[in-house]
Amino acid sequence: MTERTNPSDPALVDERIQRLTTDALVTRRGYLKILGVLSGGLAAGNVAVALGAFERRTEGAEVEMVIADDVDAIPVGGEVRFSYPTDNDPAVLLRLEDELFVAYSAVCTHLACEVLWVRDERDLFCPCHDGHFDPSDGAPTAGPPKRPLPEIVLERRGNSIVALREGRIREEH
Ligand code: FES
Known part of the structure; x- marks a missing residue:
């Protein structure tokens, strides 16, 4: 006869809650990581565009x-x-x-x-x-x-x- 665990066993419930909480944290961390990468990419893009624009328009250029x-x-x-x-x-x-x-x-x-x-x-x-x-x-x-x-x-x-x-x-x- 196999031993069945009681699904309402408080220890088992705690373990499940612990697991769900940990999974949620990993997901949140992953989400924050993606946000960080995207924000960094956007910031780098903005800097590149700004530099490009300044390079393209050489105000006051003296070219004969x-x-x-x-x-x-x-x-x-x-x-x-x-x-x-x-x-x-x-x-x-x-x-x-x-x-x-x-x-x-x-x-x-x-x-x-x-x-x-x-x-x-x-x-x-x-x-x-x-x-x-x-x-x-x-x-x-x-x-x-x-x-x-x-x-x-x-x-x-x-x-x-x-x-x-x-x-x-x-x-x-
Ligand atoms: S780009 Fe808007 S009026 Fe020229």
């Missing part, structure tokens, strides 16, 4: 670059897309008048979509959230952007346009 070598090929109201100061920084050169050229970063100052030149409306337009910028100085005119598009300082050299540096001070061309 020919962005148009035949101004006669650019009609008044026309645009030239280029990258400045790095290949990852879209920018736009506009010929607003016969002798007036301006250039800006084409990265919207709201959430970094690329702005478009709408020639007929003389508007730098961001399609992401209907942002608008004044082509004469890069200032936001409508929509969510609050900061102007960073201007790129230009110099006319014969029939070429040269980007000199990023800056807010517009030089006469």
Whole structure:
């Protein structure tokens, strides 16, 4: 005859409670460990994104670059897309008048979509959230952007346009 344990035996009940409590602690510990790993990953990701963003936008960069070598090929109201100061920084050169050229970063100052030149409306337009910028100085005119598009300082050299540096001070061309 086999000996059966009484399921209501207080010692057995205590043991079960002890086991359940221990299992729950292990589960909680495991859960906390996962949370810790996830939080660490998120924090590291945030730091990487921040560093990447700072690296990508080199504010005030001084990089000399020919962005148009035949101004006669650019009609008044026309645009030239280029990258400045790095290949990852879209920018736009506009010929607003016969002798007036301006250039800006084409990265919207709201959430970094690329702005478009709408020639007929003389508007730098961001399609992401209907942002608008004044082509004469890069200032936001409508929509969510609050900061102007960073201007790129230009110099006319014969029939070429040269980007000199990023800056807010517009030089006469
Ligand atoms: S990203 Fe340009 S308006 Fe939002």
